[in-house]
Each structure stands twice: as C-alpha cells, then as structure tokens.
Amino acid sequence: MTVTLYGDKKLPADDRPTVQVTAVQWPVEETEQPANRQPGGKWSLLSGGRWSLPPRGGWANRTWLLIATGVTTAVLASAIGIGTYAYAGDVPRGTTVLGAELGGQSQAAAADELRAAVERQTAELNAPLPVVVGEQTAELVPAEVGLQVDVEATVRAAMQVEAHVFERLVGSRAVPPVVTVDVERLDAALNEVLGEQSRKMTMPGITWSGLTPKATHPKPSLELNREHSAQAVREGWLSGEPVTIPLAETHPVTTAEEVDRMVTELAKPAVAAPVTLTTDEGSVSIPPAAIAKSLLFTADEAGTLSAKVDGERLRTALDDDLAKVEVSPKNAQMTLTDGKPKITASRDGKELDTSDLGEALLAVLPQSDDRRVTGTLKTKEPELTTEKLAGLGIKEKVSTFTTQFPGGLSSPRSQNIITAAKDVDNTLVLPGETFSLNGHTGDRNYAKGYQDAPVILNGKLVPGVGGGVSQFTTTLFNATYYAGLEDVEHKPHSYYFSRYPAVIESTIFYPELDFKFRNNTEYGLLIDTSYTSNKITVSIWSTKVWDKVKTEYGPRSNITKPKTVYLEPGPDCIAANGSDGFSQNAYRVFYKDGKETKREKFSWRYAAEPRFICGPEPS
Structure with a gap:
C-alpha cells in the first residue's frame, strides 16, 4: 500500500485490494521426472506439492511451448497496453483538483480544465473568509488580500503525484490547490482586526533619578507574524472553517530577574563612592554624580540589556575638573601688523582619551574599594593650524x-x-x-x-x-x-x-x-x-x-x-x-x-x- 505525502500531512492509505505476484524459478530442473503425469502431456503434481513439466520430446512438448509462447505474448501485450493507458498524459489518471478531473491530460489541457473549474466556483472562492485574531473575529474578502488559486503551480504539483500502475488505473487522488496571497495586504488587514490587542515589547532598562537607579522590567510583545499568518490563511481558505490566525509573543532576552541583578551588582555600587582617575599630568576625582550621568544602560532590538560608560558624557560631567590635567589647543590667529597680515602660530593641546576609559571605568564600578583607573592624555590639534591658516x-x-x-x-x-x-x-x-x-x-x-x-x-x-x-x-x-x-x-x-x-x-x-x-x-x-x-x-x-x-x-x-x-x-x-x-x-x-x-x-x-x-x- 502506497502513502503519498503532501507537505507535512499524510493522506489516508488506499484500502483497495492489491494483486500479489509470486515469482517462479525458471526453468524447472530437467532431472525431475513426472512421477504421476497425466495422459495427454498435461501438468501433474509431484510428491511434495511441486509442479513439473512433461517429459521432453513428442508432440506434447511442442504444443506446450507454443501455448506458453502465446500466453506470454498476450500477457506482455496486455501489460504494455495497460501501462500505456495508465501513464498517458502529463497528469496521473485519477487526479482531481477542486472536483475537476485532470488525470490523463496534458499540462496545458489540465491547466485549461482547472481554470474553468475555478471560474465555475468564483462565487464560492470569493465568499468572505472568517478569521479569528486573538479575541476578535472578522471576515476578509479574498480578492482584497490577493487570495487566489495559482492554476499553473497547481497543475505542476498534480504532475508530481506518485502512483503505481494499478493506482493509476483504479485510484483517485484529490490534490489540494496551490494558493497565493498578498502578504503585505493580508498583514495590514489582520493588524486592523488585531487592533489594541497587540502590544509592543517593553524593553528592559535602568535609568537614573539623581543617584538612584530605577529598573524597568521587560514585557513580551504580542503581534502578528506575517509569514505565519499567510500560511494559516493559505491552508485554511478552502477548508470551510474559520481560520485562526496565530499570534506571536516575543520575550526580551534579558529577564526581569537579570535587570534586578544588574541594579544590585552594578548600578548601586557604581555610585557608592568616587573613582580616582590618574594621568601623567595628575589625578582627577570622578564623583558619583558624574558616574551616574555617564553610565548608560541600553537594550538592543532583541531586548538584551547592556551597560557602558559614555566617554563624552563623562567629559561633559567632569567639566572644569579636567582642566587640572588637560591643556586646551590654541588656534592660529591672524592680525594686521604695519599694514600686513601676520600669523600667530597655533599650539597643540592635551586631551583625555575617553575611547578606552569607559571600559576601564566600567570594570571598577562594581568594586567597593580600590576604585582607581588610569587615563591617557593624547595630543589634540587645534581646529586651525598654522599651516592651514597660511594656506588660505x-x-x-x-x-x-x-x-x-x-x-x-x-x-x-x-x-x-x-x-x-x-x-x-x-x-x-x-x-x-x-x-x-x-x-x-x-x-x-x-x-x-x-x-x-x-x-x-x-x-x-x-x-x-x-x-x-x-x-x-x-x-x-x-x-x-x-x-x-x-x-x-x-x-x-x-x-x-x-x-x-x-x-x-x-x-x-x-x-x-x-x-x-x-x-x-x-x-x-x-x-x-x-x-x-x-x-x-x-x-x-x-x-x-x-x-x-x-x-x-x-x-x-x-x-x-x-x-x-x-x-x-x-x-x-x-x-x-x-x-x-x-x-x-x-x-x-x-x-x-x-x-x-x-x-x-x-x-x-x-x-x-x-x-x-x-x-x-x-x-
């Protein structure tokens, strides 16, 4: 019995009787003599239930050969004819789609037949499709969301149906039509039905109120997945039943427990005491207020919460304190002396390099003691150098x-x-x-x-x-x-x-x-x-x-x-x-x-x- 798979669904096995063919070894051993051969050269049953041939020679032997040859020829001719009939056309015999018999037809003829069947069922195919979206029900107009039968693709699918010779002769296979839908239009229509049932993901977060960290616990989103929605509608359109549209609930990667742990293990200790910043030109104390202004907690699209120290925010928060270790660059200037332009040379400055400072600072913030980081002063050129001014x-x-x-x-x-x-x-x-x-x-x-x-x-x-x-x-x-x-x-x-x-x-x-x-x-x-x-x-x-x-x-x-x-x-x-x-x-x-x-x-x-x-x- 043959089982044909369509997608991930098994069709019921065919319960019609099958013909069993037992192979016979040929030729029979010549040494065996017919112990009880019947007169006239007929077959006789030997002891042990074995069938044997009549002895060689004589008219009976020749007659048997002629009969055997004729029977074999007839059987072969019949088999060829049956096979020719069973495999005639591009679509296997017995194949139907939407009640239309496509079996035994060429691909083009089958497409015409199916197209006519679709036209005959226009009213049924254009009937409003009931859908269930969350707790809301609605009806979709198939044409408005691009629902239609893809005739050519359906015929190609019907041509691929596997069947043995006997099944092609007496079997019947209903092939589901290939359905297409406009995914974007369907998604827009379903979202209108979904309405306020949807919710955006609440991202995990930690913000500051002064020196107090405030936790935002994550919440999952509830929304449609356009591909899953399209699949459900394609599969359920012709079922005669309301189509339930699946809703996707997406949870942020970082959990509420992890947010609370980050508050306890990082945010609160971070502002518990100042951090000493040491450079070649001296030291600067980074107060808790500056830490809070520069320590940022952000979540990516997946809801993964991470922490970083923003170097530019830290620079702004420290303000004039950095003047203890930094030297401002000086632009070149031009003045008129004795009626001629004269350039006053520019001067390079020294500026705290904040590119790596954030990671170093983030590493010591959870600590209760030894809160020290080392900063590097890099050369900072003025916006207007002597060479640039001279070339103007x-x-x-x-x-x-x-x-x-x-x-x-x-x-x-x-x-x-x-x-x-x-x-x-x-x-x-x-x-x-x-x-x-x-x-x-x-x-x-x-x-x-x-x-x-x-x-x-x-x-x-x-x-x-x-x-x-x-x-x-x-x-x-x-x-x-x-x-x-x-x-x-x-x-x-x-x-x-x-x-x-x-x-x-x-x-x-x-x-x-x-x-x-x-x-x-x-x-x-x-x-x-x-x-x-x-x-x-x-x-x-x-x-x-x-x-x-x-x-x-x-x-x-x-x-x-x-x-x-x-x-x-x-x-x-x-x-x-x-x-x-x-x-x-x-x-x-x-x-x-x-x-x-x-x-x-x-x-x-x-x-x-x-x-x-x-x-x-x-x-």
Missing part, C-alpha cells in the same frame, strides 16, 4: 568701506558702533562659511557694553539698547558687497538716511533682523575694523577674485513727501527732520579681465520719514 591666501586688501557718524566717540550711539566693530575685528571667515552678525555678537545688551541710543520702532525713533549698530552693519555689508561676496541676508532701513548709500545698506535688530554673507571664494578672509572720532571703516583681506566691483543706480521714482507728526514731549521723544520716500534700483556690477562678467539687482522702497516734533500741535 589672505594676503591683500580686496575691499574697504567707510561711513561717517556724528556725535564723537563719547555719544552712546558712537560707543555702540565701536563696541560692535571691536567684537568683529580680526574675524576669520573660512571658504564656504556663512557669517552672521547676530550669531557673532549675540544679544547686544548692557552686560556687553552696549548703551541706549535711538532705534526705529513702530515707525518712529525711540531709545533702545544697541542703537547705532545698524551703521556698523551697513559699513560691513558694503565692504563684503564690494569684495564680491555672496549676500545671504540683509534688510535696508524703513527710512532713508543720507549718511548711508541708498538701497545698499542694512539695518539689524536682535534676533529678528540679521545680516549674513557667505564666503563663496576658495580663499579665507579676514575682517579688519578701524575707527576714528567720527567714522567707522571695515576692510576685507583675502585674495582678489574680481578686478573691480561697482554700483550703478537707476533713477528714483514714486517720491513721497514727509508729513509732520507732533509727539508728547519727554525723555523718550526723539525729534527728526524727516526725509522723502522713494523707490530705487541698484546694480552690483562685477568685472574680470577688464570686462563686465555679471550684475546683480537690488531694489528697495523707502517710506517717507515723518518730521517728528516733540511738542503739542499748534492750534
């Missing part, structure tokens, strides 16, 4: 711009201009860098030496800290403008002031209004500022890229006259003569090798500044 091509003055300011150096407005100029003086801007004036000076407040001076606020002049810095901003803007540098951000004043070039000027107000430019050259540049009692100058030192940069103005248009506004007298009232409003275009023109290379357009509309009078309006 800062060799000549490429632009300069000066504006006049009234009031002398003693006025608050003048002092604000000078304070900003001193802050920006000798600033180095590397190739590709963007300079921000607000970013460089920060908030211009009283603590930095800025004073109250007139600023424009809501359309009128009022006292404000840092007033007058707009004049320095305009001077710096023009210096970078005529150096041909990229304008990133600037905003002209609301009113026109004759001390500034029209359109090509900029105001500033922290933090909303900023002035920014980008060094769009391959060379470094140095900002040089200088001042006298009534003027401010900004120069840019670098390598010339353009032969010349100049401004061409268009005519003023849309001119409006100022109105007179009377303000309440007082310390906050600032009088103004007023100015016309107008629109104007300015063009920055670049020259290279004596020819105009490009030009950029700048446009602005100035409002008419009212004539402010501090006093009552005449009746």
Whole structure:
C-alpha cells in the first residue's frame, strides 16, 4: 500500500485490494521426472506439492511451448497496453483538483480544465473568509488580500503525484490547490482586526533619578507574524472553517530577574563612592554624580540589556575638573601688523582619551574599594593650524568701506558702533562659511557694553539698547558687497538716511533682523575694523577674485513727501527732520579681465520719514 505525502500531512492509505505476484524459478530442473503425469502431456503434481513439466520430446512438448509462447505474448501485450493507458498524459489518471478531473491530460489541457473549474466556483472562492485574531473575529474578502488559486503551480504539483500502475488505473487522488496571497495586504488587514490587542515589547532598562537607579522590567510583545499568518490563511481558505490566525509573543532576552541583578551588582555600587582617575599630568576625582550621568544602560532590538560608560558624557560631567590635567589647543590667529597680515602660530593641546576609559571605568564600578583607573592624555590639534591658516591666501586688501557718524566717540550711539566693530575685528571667515552678525555678537545688551541710543520702532525713533549698530552693519555689508561676496541676508532701513548709500545698506535688530554673507571664494578672509572720532571703516583681506566691483543706480521714482507728526514731549521723544520716500534700483556690477562678467539687482522702497516734533500741535 502506497502513502503519498503532501507537505507535512499524510493522506489516508488506499484500502483497495492489491494483486500479489509470486515469482517462479525458471526453468524447472530437467532431472525431475513426472512421477504421476497425466495422459495427454498435461501438468501433474509431484510428491511434495511441486509442479513439473512433461517429459521432453513428442508432440506434447511442442504444443506446450507454443501455448506458453502465446500466453506470454498476450500477457506482455496486455501489460504494455495497460501501462500505456495508465501513464498517458502529463497528469496521473485519477487526479482531481477542486472536483475537476485532470488525470490523463496534458499540462496545458489540465491547466485549461482547472481554470474553468475555478471560474465555475468564483462565487464560492470569493465568499468572505472568517478569521479569528486573538479575541476578535472578522471576515476578509479574498480578492482584497490577493487570495487566489495559482492554476499553473497547481497543475505542476498534480504532475508530481506518485502512483503505481494499478493506482493509476483504479485510484483517485484529490490534490489540494496551490494558493497565493498578498502578504503585505493580508498583514495590514489582520493588524486592523488585531487592533489594541497587540502590544509592543517593553524593553528592559535602568535609568537614573539623581543617584538612584530605577529598573524597568521587560514585557513580551504580542503581534502578528506575517509569514505565519499567510500560511494559516493559505491552508485554511478552502477548508470551510474559520481560520485562526496565530499570534506571536516575543520575550526580551534579558529577564526581569537579570535587570534586578544588574541594579544590585552594578548600578548601586557604581555610585557608592568616587573613582580616582590618574594621568601623567595628575589625578582627577570622578564623583558619583558624574558616574551616574555617564553610565548608560541600553537594550538592543532583541531586548538584551547592556551597560557602558559614555566617554563624552563623562567629559561633559567632569567639566572644569579636567582642566587640572588637560591643556586646551590654541588656534592660529591672524592680525594686521604695519599694514600686513601676520600669523600667530597655533599650539597643540592635551586631551583625555575617553575611547578606552569607559571600559576601564566600567570594570571598577562594581568594586567597593580600590576604585582607581588610569587615563591617557593624547595630543589634540587645534581646529586651525598654522599651516592651514597660511594656506588660505589672505594676503591683500580686496575691499574697504567707510561711513561717517556724528556725535564723537563719547555719544552712546558712537560707543555702540565701536563696541560692535571691536567684537568683529580680526574675524576669520573660512571658504564656504556663512557669517552672521547676530550669531557673532549675540544679544547686544548692557552686560556687553552696549548703551541706549535711538532705534526705529513702530515707525518712529525711540531709545533702545544697541542703537547705532545698524551703521556698523551697513559699513560691513558694503565692504563684503564690494569684495564680491555672496549676500545671504540683509534688510535696508524703513527710512532713508543720507549718511548711508541708498538701497545698499542694512539695518539689524536682535534676533529678528540679521545680516549674513557667505564666503563663496576658495580663499579665507579676514575682517579688519578701524575707527576714528567720527567714522567707522571695515576692510576685507583675502585674495582678489574680481578686478573691480561697482554700483550703478537707476533713477528714483514714486517720491513721497514727509508729513509732520507732533509727539508728547519727554525723555523718550526723539525729534527728526524727516526725509522723502522713494523707490530705487541698484546694480552690483562685477568685472574680470577688464570686462563686465555679471550684475546683480537690488531694489528697495523707502517710506517717507515723518518730521517728528516733540511738542503739542499748534492750534
């Protein structure tokens, strides 16, 4: 009896009777004589129950041979015919799929037959499929999740069914169809049914509350496994029964007991006492607070909890204490001496190497005594070395711009201009860098030496800290403008002031209004500022890229006259003569090798500044 396996399931054994064939040794020994041969040369049974042949010779012997030969030929012919019938076609006879008889057909004919059977059962195959997901039940529409019978694959599977000749003649084998499903669409549909029953894995963890470690115990996740879900649906689709979708519960590798042990054996002892860090330049005490800030417990995707000391966190936690053993590197600097750029050499520093310190520290943290580690100081180069600065091509003055300011150096407005100029003086801007004036000076407040001076606020002049810095901003803007540098951000004043070039000027107000430019050259540049009692100058030192940069103005248009506004007298009232409003275009023109290379357009509309009078309006 033959048992055929489909996947991991055994089909029931066929209980039809089988034919047993007993082999006979041929020929029979010639020495045996027929003791009781019947007349006419027939077979006779010898003693012992053995069958024997008639004696040789005579007509009887020849007749027997003819008969035997004919019988053998007939049997062989019959066997060949039966075998030919049994093995006809690509699909074994007796094979059915979804009730369709495919046996004895060619692969192509069987596929057509099965395709027709699928079409006849469209209604049944498209019937909603009940599924059970956890405690939720739902129905899936087969077409919406891509459930279908793969006709070609099913026929190929039917062709592989093994059967003996007799089974091919009288046997019947129902082959299950090969079912396909869109795994992603099925997973999305099943997750919608799963809903809030799912839960993410709670990872094990240890966090710090001051010097107290807090344990987070792990919890397993409960979710679908898309491959297992697809297998269950493929196997259960045509069963006529609801399909139960398996849920996978995944446990983190680290258990709650292991988390508690890590708290007891590592976290608590770690902050019980300081650790002494010894270097060639002296020793530093690492206090428990610094240990807690740098000792991290993290879990990977599998939920394996591990501990490490983060070197950079440790450095931050130790802060100024490392100054006892470290030496800060010093950048190279450039200044102007006797009208020429001069470089002050850089200096290497010494910095604690934290790359291996974490492991060494982690090894002693569980100990109650002998809490000492050895640290290595490594050389740290400055960000700007002497060689790098020398290679930036800062060799000549490429632009300069000066504006006049009234009031002398003693006025608050003048002092604000000078304070900003001193802050920006000798600033180095590397190739590709963007300079921000607000970013460089920060908030211009009283603590930095800025004073109250007139600023424009809501359309009128009022006292404000840092007033007058707009004049320095305009001077710096023009210096970078005529150096041909990229304008990133600037905003002209609301009113026109004759001390500034029209359109090509900029105001500033922290933090909303900023002035920014980008060094769009391959060379470094140095900002040089200088001042006298009534003027401010900004120069840019670098390598010339353009032969010349100049401004061409268009005519003023849309001119409006100022109105007179009377303000309440007082310390906050600032009088103004007023100015016309107008629109104007300015063009920055670049020259290279004596020819105009490009030009950029700048446009602005100035409002008419009212004539402010501090006093009552005449009746």
